[in-house]
Structure formats: C-alpha cells, structure tokens
Amino acid sequence: MDHQHTHSSNPRELQMARSMCWHCQSEVSGEYFCDRCVKVQPVSKETDYFTCFGFPRRLTIDPGKLEAKFYELSRAFHPDFYQNKSETEQSISFGNAATLNSAYRTLRDPIQRVEYLLDLEAGSVKEIRNSPPADLFEEILELQDTLDEYRASDRASDAGQQLRTTLQAEQQTLEERKRDMETQLQQLFTDWDLLQDRGEATSQARSERDRLLKQMRETLSNRTYVKSIINDLVATIG
Amino acid sequence: MARIVGIDLGTTNSLVAYMENGRPRVIPGRNERAIVPSVVAMTDNGLIVGDAAKEHLTRNPERTVYSVKRFMGKGLADVQGELAYFPYSLTEQGGVIRIKLGEKTYSPPQISAMILKELKQRAEAHLGESITKAVITVPAYFNDSQRQATKDAGMIAGLEVLRIINEPTAASLAYGLQEKTQGTIAVYDFGGGTFDISILKLKNGIFEVLATNGDTHLGGDDIDRRIADLFLTEIRSRHGVDLSSHPDHMQTIRLEAERAKIGLSDALKIQVSIELPDNKGHFTRELTRDQLESLIMEIIERTLTPCRMALKDAGLSPDAIDEVVLVGGSTRMPIVRQRVQELFGKTPHCEINPDEVVALGAAVQADILSGGTTDMLLLDVTPLSLGIETMGGVMSSLIRRNTTIPASAKEMFTTYVDGQTGVDIHILQGERELAKDNRSLAKFRLKVPPLPAGVPRIEVTFLIDANGILSVKASDMRTGLSQSIEVKPSYGLSDHEVEQMIEDSFKFAKDDVNARKLIETRLDAGALITTTEKSLGDGLHLIAEEDVAAIRAALSALATAQEGNDPRAIRARIADLEQSAQRLTVAMLNDSLKRGLQGKKVSDIT
Numbered sequence: 001m002d003h004q005h006t007h008s009s010n011p012r013e014l015q016m017a018r019s020m021c022w023h024c025q026s027e028v029s030g031e032y033f034c035d036r037c038v039k040v041q042p043v044s045k046e047t048d049y050f051t052c053f054g055f056p057r058r059l060t061i062d063p064g065k066l067e068a069k070f071y072e073l074s075r076a077f078h079p080d081f082y083q084n085k086s087e088t089e090q091s092i093s094f095g096n097a098a099t100l101n102s103a104y105r106t107l108r109d110p111i112q113r114v115e116y117l118l119d120l121e122a123g124s125v126k127e128i129r130n131s132p133p134a135d136l137f138e139e140i141l142e143l144q145d146t147l148d149e150y151r152a153s154d155r156a157s158d159a160g161q162q163l164r165t166t167l168q169a170e171q172q173t174l175e176e177r178k179r180d181m182e183t184q185l186q187q188l189f190t191d192w193d194l195l196q197d198r199g200e201a202t203s204q205a206r207s208e209r210d211r212l213l214k215q216m217r218e219t220l221s222n223r224t225y226v227k228s229i230i231n232d233l234v235a236t237i238g
Numbered sequence: 239m240a241r242i243v244g245i246d247l248g249t250t251n252s253l254v255a256y257m258e259n260g261r262p263r264v265i266p267g268r269n270e271r272a273i274v275p276s277v278v279a280m281t282d283n284g285l286i287v288g289d290a291a292k293e294h295l296t297r298n299p300e301r302t303v304y305s306v307k308r309f310m311g312k313g314l315a316d317v318q319g320e321l322a323y324f325p326y327s328l329t330e331q332g333g334v335i336r337i338k339l340g341e342k343t344y345s346p347p348q349i350s351a352m353i354l355k356e357l358k359q360r361a362e363a364h365l366g367e368s369i370t371k372a373v374i375t376v377p378a379y380f381n382d383s384q385r386q387a388t389k390d391a392g393m394i395a396g397l398e399v400l401r402i403i404n405e406p407t408a409a410s411l412a413y414g415l416q417e418k419t420q421g422t423i424a425v426y427d428f429g430g431g432t433f434d435i436s437i438l439k440l441k442n443g444i445f446e447v448l449a450t451n452g453d454t455h456l457g458g459d460d461i462d463r464r465i466a467d468l469f470l471t472e473i474r475s476r477h478g479v480d481l482s483s484h485p486d487h488m489q490t491i492r493l494e495a496e497r498a499k500i501g502l503s504d505a506l507k508i509q510v511s512i513e514l515p516d517n518k519g520h521f522t523r524e525l526t527r528d529q530l531e532s533l534i535m536e537i538i539e540r541t542l543t544p545c546r547m548a549l550k551d552a553g554l555s556p557d558a559i560d561e562v563v564l565v566g567g568s569t570r571m572p573i574v575r576q577r578v579q580e581l582f583g584k585t586p587h588c589e590i591n592p593d594e595v596v597a598l599g600a601a602v603q604a605d606i607l608s609g610g611t612t613d614m615l616l617l618d619v620t621p622l623s624l625g626i627e628t629m630g631g632v633m634s635s636l637i638r639r640n641t642t643i644p645a646s647a648k649e650m651f652t653t654y655v656d657g658q659t660g661v662d663i664h665i666l667q668g669e670r671e672l673a674k675d676n677r678s679l680a681k682f683r684l685k686v687p688p689l690p691a692g693v694p695r696i697e698v699t700f701l702i703d704a705n706g707i708l709s710v711k712a713s714d715m716r717t718g719l720s721q722s723i724e725v726k727p728s729y730g731l732s733d734h735e736v737e738q739m740i741e742d743s744f745k746f747a748k749d750d751v752n753a754r755k756l757i758e759t760r761l762d763a764g765a766l767i768t769t770t771e772k773s774l775g776d777g778l779h780l781i782a783e784e785d786v787a788a789i790r791a792a793l794s795a796l797a798t799a800q801e802g803n804d805p806r807a808i809r810a811r812i813a814d815l816e817q818s819a820q821r822l823t824v825a826m827l828n829d830s831l832k833r834g835l836q837g838k839k840v841s842d843i844t
Contacts, residue, residue, distance in 0.1 A: 067441075078615055079703070083608070094704075098646040101645055104642070
C-alpha cells in the first residue's frame with residue numbers, strides 16, 4: 001500500500017480561521033457557541049489541543065483540571081445532545097467531539113503531550129531517529145547477543161537458567177534507565193514552563209527554547225528505544 | 239419528539255423498555271412476561287416469534303431459529319466449528335450467512351428484525367402510539383460488521399436506530415440512575431452468547447468507559463453445550479443410541495441441559511430425564527452442582543482473561559474497582575459470582591434483575607437522546623483497534639482500542655508510480671500484527687488524479703461515530719475537493735440488499751399479522767379451555783345436567799376450532815363457550831360467596 005504517516009494535527013496543514021458563525025454570520029469571539037444565535041461552532045482546524053482546553057502551552061498539567069474541562073466540553077459537544085438539532089449541528093457536534101477526544105487522549109498522557117508539543121513547536125516527531133542512545137550502545141549490543149543465545153538455548157538447562165537471570169537483571173537496569181529518562185523529562189517540562197512563563201523575546205531565551213526542545217526530543221527518542229528493548233525482553237523471558 | 243424505546247436484542251431473550259416519569263420500565267406482553275425469547279419459527283401459517291416460537295424448537299427444529307445473534311455480521315467460515323449444533327441449515331451469499339427456512343433464505347438481520355418487530359408491536363400496544371425510533375444494545379465487544387448488522391435489523395423492522403449502545407454500559411446507566419454511584423465500577427456481563435467486561439469511571443453524571451474487553455462467542459449457550467455433550471456421550475454409552483442425528487431430540491437435550499443449569503443455581507442437585515426415540519425408554523441421571531461446576535470451569539475461566547486485560551488497559555489493579563455489577567442470565571450461577579468475587583475482591587451487585595437491566599439502561603439512553611435526561615452522559619469507547627493493511631500484509635493501527643468515541647484519524651496517501659490512478663485500501667479491525675489475522679471490515683479504491691509519483695496527496699479520514707460504526711471520507715489536499723467513497727463491507731449487507739429486505743418485510747407483514755392473530759387466538763382458546771375444565775370439575779354439582787352437557791359440547795367445539803387455521807372461527811367458538819359457561823361461572827361465584835360468609839357474624843357483613 002502506498003501511504004505515508006502524517007500527524008493528524010499538524011498545524012502547518014491548517015487553513016483559514018473561523019471567525020463567522022456558520023448560521024447567522026455574526027462574528028464569533030473565541031468560544032464554541034455563537035453569542036447571538038447560540039448555535040454550536042466547529043472547533044477550528046487552527047485550534048491546537050492546548051487552546052481547545054483553554055490551557056496555555058505548558059507541559060505540566062493538573063490531571064483533575066484536565067478531566068473536569070474534558071467533561072465540561074463533552075457535555076457541550078457530545079452527539080447525544082444534538083439528536084433533535086439540524087444535520088449541520090449534528091455533524092459539527094460529531095467533529096468537535098472527535099477532536100475533543102483526541103485532544104484529551106493526547107494531553108492526558110505526559111509522553112504524548114510532549115510529543116504533541118514538539119510537533120507544534122518544531123515539526124513532526126515521527127521522524128525522530130530510532131537508534132540506540134550513545135552511552136548505551138555497547139550495552140545493548142551485548143544484550144542482543146545474550147538474547148540470541150537465550151533463544152537458542154535449552155531454557156530448562158543450567159546455562160539457560162543463568163542466561164535468564166542475566167536478562168532479568170538487564171531488564172531491571174533498563175527499567176531504571178527508563179525511569180531516569182522520565183525524571184529527566186519531568187525536569188525539562190518544568191524548565192520549559194518556566195521559560196514560557198517568563199515570556200522573554202531575547203535571543204538568549206530563543207536559544208534556551210531550542211536547547212530544551214532538542215533535549216526533549218533526544219530524551220524521548222532514547223526512551224522510545226529503551227522501551228522497545230524492554231518490550232522485546234519481556235516478550236522473550238515472559 | 240416521538241418516543242424512543244430502548245431494546246435489548248439478546249442471544250436468548252429480548253426486551254423492550256421505555257422511560258416513564260424518570261424511571262425506566264420494561265414493557266410486558268399479553269402474557270405479562272417482559273421477556274420475548276429470541277426465537278423465530280416458520281410454521282405452515284407464517285412466521286411466529288417469541289414464546290409461541292419456542293414451542294417449535296423440539297416440534298419443528300429445522301425451521302425454528304434461535305441464537306441468531308451469534309451469526310450477526312458473520313460469514314459461514316466464522317461459525318464452521320459450531321454448525322453441527324444448529325438444527326437449521328445455513329448457507330452464505332455475498333459474505334453474509336443465510337438461514338434456510340422452508341423455501342426461502344433469510345439473513346441474520348432479517349431474523350433479528352422479526353424479533354424487533356415483535357417488540358415494536360408490543361411497545362405500540364402498551365403505549366398506544368406508533369413507535370419508530372429505538373436505541374438497541376449490542377455486546378461491547380461487537381465489531382463494526384456486527385454493529386452494522388444490528389442497525390440493518392432495526393431498519394428492516396421499520397425502526398430508526400438512533401443509537402447502538404453497548405450492553406454493559408447500558409447496564410451501568412440503569413445502576414447509575416438508581417444508586418447515583420460515584421467511583422470506578424466494573425460491569426461483568428455474561429449473557430446467552432457473549433461475554434463483556436467494561437470498566438467505567440462515574441463522576442457527576444458522566445459515565446466514562448475506561449476500557450472494555452470480551453468475547454463475542456462465549457455465553458450460556460456454550461455452557462449448555464458442555465452439559466448436552468455430556469448427556470449425549472452417556473446416552474451413547476449407556477443406551478447405544480446416537481441422538482446427534484435426531485434434530486428434535488438434540489433440541490430436547492439442549493433444553494434439558496439449560497433447565498438443569500438454571501435449576502442448579504438454586505439446588506445442589508437436579509434430576510435429569512430425557513425420552514429416547516423408538517420406545518427405548520428414558521435416559522435419567524442426577525447432576526450435582528459440583529459436577530456442573532467442574533464441567534464448565536474452563537468456560538468461566540475464559541471470562542477472567544478479558545477482565546484482567548481490561549484492568550490492564552485501564553491501568554488499574556483489581557482493588558481500584560469500587561463496585562462490581564453483574565449483568566446477564568449466566569451470572570445467576572453461584573460459581574460465576576464466586577470467581578468474580580475472587581478476582582475483584584468484593585461482593586458483586588445484582589440488585590437489578592440481570593435479565594432486565596440492559597433494556598432498562600437502553601431506555602435511559604433513549605431518554606438522554608430525546609432530551610429528557612440531561613444530567614447523564616455516556617462516554618463509550620471502541621472495543622477494537624481500527625487500522626489499514628500496509629506493505630507486507632501488516633496492520634497499521636489508526637484508532638487504538640479503548641479510544642473514546644466519536645473518534646477520528648487521518649491518513650495521507652500518495653502514489654509510487656507515475657500516472658497511477660487509484661490506491662486500494664483495506665480496512666481492518668483487531669489487535670493482531672498481521673492483516674490476515676484481523677477482521678476485514680471493508681475494501682475500497684481511492685481515486686487519484688494521474689500525476690507523477692508522489693505528487694498526489696489524498697487525505698483519508700476514518701471516523702467512528704457514537705455507535706462505534708465506521709465511516710470514511712477522502713479529500714484531495716491539492717484541490718481541496720472531497721470524493722465520495724463507496725465502501726464494500728466484507729461481512730455485511732449492501733445498502734441495496736437492506737432496501738430490498740425492508741420492502742420484503744412490508745410484503746410479508748400481512749401474512750405475519752395473520753399468523754400472529756391465529757397464534758394469539760389459539761393461546762386465548764387454550765387458556766379458556768383450561769380454566770373452564772377446572773371450573774367444571776369444581777362446580778359440576780352446582781348446575782343442571784343440561785348445562786353441563788352444553789358446556790362440554792362448546793368445549794369440544796372450541797378444541798376442534800383451535801386445531802384449524804381460522805382465527806375468526808376460533809373467536810366465535812370462544813364466545814360460544816363463554817356463553818355456555820356463564821351459568822356455571824355465576825353459580826360458582828354465588829357458592830364461594832356463600833361459603834365465605836359462613837362462620838361470620840352478621841355484624842361483620844352488614
């Protein structure tokens with residue numbers, strides 16, 4: 001099949017802002033319902049997930065607040081409440097609810113959240129390289145050898161048992177690495193939010209921004225790699 | 239807005255409910271029972287449904303359809319393993335199973351439509367208004383084809399299906415309405431043919447499904463089969479009779495197995511007796527609850543794996559579940575309750591009748607849709623991942639399982655060859671890596687303008703609506719033009735076929751009405767004969783001999799008419815009998831009044 005992945009929310013593909021009510025043509029100011037005729041308005045393609053929730057573009061999000069807003073907007077958009085409305089309104093409700101659900105799913109999970117932010121700020125993260133982190137290179141090569149050996153071994157034998165113990169220990173180490181990376185990401189989240197809060201437009205702030213985005217991207221990439229190795233390990237040793 | 243009813247279209251039983259003064263109620267039929275057995279029989283006088291059809295299971299097994307829900311949205315290859323269990327014959331046409339009844343074949347949605355029509359008429363009779371809109375429940379783990387088939391069934395029955403809603407979540411609405419519960423609940427729904435587990439978070443009227451899992455081919459039917467197989471084997475070894483070639487006896491065994499299972503939910507042992515053909519006597523045995531439990535333990539265990547997977551997907555441990563709710567007839571079995579209690583570590587709830595709770599919840603959802611209930615909102619999920627086949631026969635997921643619906647995903651397509659004018663897209667549903675291991679939903683060809691390779695950019699949007707049903711849109715990103723897509727379902731009826739079936743159903747409606755009238759009249763006649771015979775026994779001494787003779791004559795005239803096919807003739811004989819028995823009725827009334835007065839002081843009655 002001929003196809004390529006794109007991120008469904010890529011902002012560069014977004015076109016034309018909505019500013020007029022589709023129904024009464026009066027100006028709509030930001031919110032989801034027309035002030036004049038009270039008809040629901042489609043969430044603009046330009047609206048990113050943070051804006052959709054009325055949140056600033058920050059990486060630390062209070063889960064309780066996010067959930068409360070999700071429920072509030074669900075009550076506003078869900079197709080259940082548009083059964084007696086016009087076809088246009090039903091279709092807007094369907095589209096808005098689908099967007100809202102994607103937004104919630106993305107923002108709720110810290111990893112998806114930062115990937116989304118990277119996407120917004122610096123283009124697609126899907127193109128992140130999938131190569132082992134430099135400091136883990138040797139270790140992972142060795143691990144692959146052990147895995148191959150284990151797969152070929154008689155699992156019940158002493159040698160097999162010993163390989164299994166080695167792999168279990170390796171899994172522990174990698175899990176720890178993954179946790180370290182997540183802590184590191186957490187710190188980057190805080191740094192990012194602080195930088196945004198300062199709102200400086202200096203060249204120093206700009207280079208700090210680029211540095212943070214680069215580090216987040218790198219840490220994410222390393223974490224993805226380590227995670228796939230762990231999954232591989234778990235699948236092999238059970 | 240016209241009234242919307244809630245319908246539980248079950249494997250074994252179906253019900254219809256509606257909302258009255260903020261409370262859901264099931265609608266009873268003429269016999270006061272709310273349950274309509276999901277059985278359709280083709281008789282010489284037309285099609286009959288429900289209790290009357292159930293009687294034909296043993297009398298007329300080749301032409302009596304039960305458990306049709308197991309065939310919804312399926313091809314013949316999907317059910318190959320269990321064909322031997324069904325006495326009626328199945329074929330396939332255009333990827334859809336067809337059931338042969340006499341000369342004609344019917345698709346599962348058509349058979350389901352007959353059950354839906356019965357419920358529709360029942361609701362119309364009870365509410366005194368025309369019913370055209372409904373919410374219909376399906377197992378949460380139903381795939382797109384099975385949901386679409388259910389929607390088709392509604393259309394064929396003349397119902398606009400405003401929403402397909404998942405059975406366990408429907409049940410949670412019924413419970414939520416009653417208990418005003420907050421917290422995390424697990425709904426364990428073990429019905430006649432399917433098993434579902436749903437984990438929900440209830441907060442301020444929002445019912446958010448966190449995860450769902452299940453098995454659409456695991457239910458009470460399978461338990462009955464285990465028991466029936468045991469009986470069959472024993473009959474073979476003990477009596478040297480192989481009943482598997484006798485469809486009517488197979489049905490007797492199946493029903494006896496079901497009866498034993500139900501009985502053992504209360505009793506610790508039960509006596510089984512099955513009449514053998516050719517005057518070979520009876521097969522009898524005692525079945526204990528312990529024996530039953532060890533026989534079906536494996537089936538019960540199979541429900542626990544989906545439970546653990548749902549918990550894992552929800553990111554919860556069993557002790558994070560605040561309440562467990564039991565739904566479906568199979569949860570009446572003590573062993574099921576015990577295993578559920580062990581898994582979740584708490585006593586499960588079963589305050590609402592497990593046979594009715596789904597229909598009640600469907601009525602609540604119907605009320606939400608009609609704008610009656612505004613404080614409750616159900617946020618359900620899609621049970622299975624949706625994706626497309628990519629290079630090398632691998633499935634690429636676009637919408638993951640347990641994604642809140644409505645959901646959408648976009649995918650960009652282009653060409654690899656200059657001047658290529660189309661791209662074939664194969665939509666799949668399931669959790670497996672390889673396309674061939676997942677459910678094929680549909681195929682379509684995306685039209686592409688002939689351009690150099692890689693230049694066209696066609697964006698395809700996959701949408702799953704609040705019913706869990708897929709639709710596809712495509713637009714050319716270069717021109718901004720959208721294209722209409724004709725999706726050919728892999729296991730579904732085409733729009734044209736559905737239209738044809740709607741037409742057919744109108745054509746046959748007249749025959750069906752006649753058949754229905756006949757059955758109802760016969761039932762009335764039967765009831766009158768029974769009560770009159772009883773009164774005659776009790777009150778023989780109270781009336782003159784000639785009156786007795788007249789009643790006897792009228793009784794036998796009615797019995798003869800009952801055998802015939804003319805409802806009007808039966809009706810006339812009913813009137814005759816009522817007339818003849820009037821003196822007896824009056825005499826008995828006086829007698830009982832007199833006896834009631836004896837032994838009482840005058841002051842008591844004045």
